[in-house]
Amino acid sequence: MRIGITCYPTYGGSGALATELALELGRRGNEVHMISYASPFRLRNFAEHVFFHEVDLSGTYPLLEYFPYSLALAVKQHEVALREKLDILHVHYALPHATAAFLAREMLEPDHQVKVITTLHGTDITLVGQAKSFFTVTKFSIERSDAVTAVSAYLRDETYRAFGCTDCEIEVIPNFVNLETYRPAVGDEGCRPALGPPGVQVLMHISNFRPVKRVPDVVQTFARVRAELPSVLVFVGDGPERPAAEELVAELGLSRDVRFLGKVDAVADLLRCADLFLLPSESESFGLAALEALACGVPVVGTAVGGLAEVVPEDAGALVPVGDVDLMAEKALAMLRDPARLRAFREAAVRSAARYSADRIVPMYEDLYRRTLAS
Numbered sequence: 001m002r003i004g005i006t007c008y009p010t011y012g013g014s015g016a017l018a019t020e021l022a023l024e025l026g027r028r029g030n031e032v033h034m035i036s037y038a039s040p041f042r043l044r045n046f047a048e049h050v051f052f053h054e055v056d057l058s059g060t061y062p063l064l065e066y067f068p069y070s071l072a073l074a075v076k077q078h079e080v081a082l083r084e085k086l087d088i089l090h091v092h093y094a095l096p097h098a099t100a101a102f103l104a105r106e107m108l109e110p111d112h113q114v115k116v117i118t119t120l121h122g123t124d125i126t127l128v129g130q131a132k133s134f135f136t137v138t139k140f141s142i143e144r145s146d147a148v149t150a151v152s153a154y155l156r157d158e159t160y161r162a163f164g165c166t167d168c169e170i171e172v173i174p175n176f177v178n179l180e181t182y183r184p185a186v187g188d189e190g191c192r193p194a195l196g197p198p199g200v201q202v203l204m205h206i207s208n209f210r211p212v213k214r215v216p217d218v219v220q221t222f223a224r225v226r227a228e229l230p231s232v233l234v235f236v237g238d239g240p241e242r243p244a245a246e247e248l249v250a251e252l253g254l255s256r257d258v259r260f261l262g263k264v265d266a267v268a269d270l271l272r273c274a275d276l277f278l279l280p281s282e283s284e285s286f287g288l289a290a291l292e293a294l295a296c297g298v299p300v301v302g303t304a305v306g307g308l309a310e311v312v313p314e315d316a317g318a319l320v321p322v323g324d325v326d327l328m329a330e331k332a333l334a335m336l337r338d339p340a341r342l343r344a345f346r347e348a349a350v351r352s353a354a355r356y357s358a359d360r361i362v363p364m365y366e367d368l369y370r371r372t373l374a375s
């Protein structure tokens with residue numbers, strides 16, 4: 001099949017998943033054209049059958065105080081769909097991608113037919129899409145898609161609850177992980193000795209440091225663990241809450257044991273070096289970072305919100321109420337203090353991630369493409 005994929009290129013779950021999907025579809029012989037304003041952060045090397053098309057942002061004019069990105073995107077989607085004879089435009093994150101794809105599909109008529117598939121990821125439904133300024137266009141764009149998927153049952157139900165979405169069936173296709181890339185460490189492989197000397201536990205958090213991730217709770221949890229056990233905390237990623245987290249680390253006298261690595265594109269090598277992954281989010285439609293940690297054999301301690309409970313089973317981690325840093329630290333310590341228990345959690349983590357292997361999930365998208373093309 002010939003598939004156009006649009007996503008945000010920036011550090012975040014929806015862009016990561018969309019790019020991983022493009023790479024997997026390419027490996028399986030499909031031709032994939034990624035369309036966005038910059039090359040997605042996980043599309044760094046040459047990949048057979050995967051191409052990138054940059055949206056033209058040059059059409060500025062003094063009158064246009066705010067550049068109409070959605071229109072420029074629709075123009076590029078239309079151009080690529082026509083030239084490359086795309087069968088499908090698969091957009092990730094409803095806003096404004098599904099709206100632009102709707103426009104592109106309308107503009108293509110009658111020269112070329114393309115189906116629009118929208119995958120909902122999280123904040124497009126739980127936060128941004130419900131804002132007064134976007135609600136009606138989000139609902140419209142979902143309802144006018146030829147098919148809609150959500151990355152968890154929680155997100156599907158939340159979409160029905162918040163938007164109604166009559167006449168649209170939302171299919172759950174969960175996020176996935178490539179188990180060849182995301183696999184447990186063999187011995188003291190890679191960065192492990194550099195991050196934590198023997199006897200020192202390595203806790204890790206990866207995110208885009210947005211308020212919804214509750215980064216200060218990561219620091220507070222670590223402070224409690226550090227008080228009881230030799231341990232270090234490794235932060236991966238960057239975003240608006242990073243300066244506040246750095247200040248809190250200094251305030252709590254933890255600077256020697258906390259490292260901020262900034263944005264790293266290939267996180268599997270780092271995850272393999274961790275003993276525990278912390279994800280104390282306010283809301284999480286799925287938690288792709290948690291799944292990637294599990295696949296690397298790293299148990300997850302996080303919050304019982306949204307779709308995280310679908311991803312992290314009880315034997316592979318612990319989920320607690322939002323903000324309960326004492327309980328998070330208690331759960332973390334219970335695992336880290338007991339090597340046999342930690343090993344059991346690690347093994348369960350790997351087993352649970354296998355439910356979401358790329359080999360199982362990507363064919364679900366291909367099947368949806370075929371069904372949508374036949375409809």
Ligand code: GMT
Pocket residue numbers: 011012013014015017093121122123124126151175208210212283284285286287288289
């Ligand atoms: O979580 C973020 O800040 C990024 C956001 C996105 O859309 O880029 O992530 C959402 O999509 C991910 C991939 O499907 C999910 O794993 C995340 O749970 C979801 N984030 C939230 O719901 C807050």
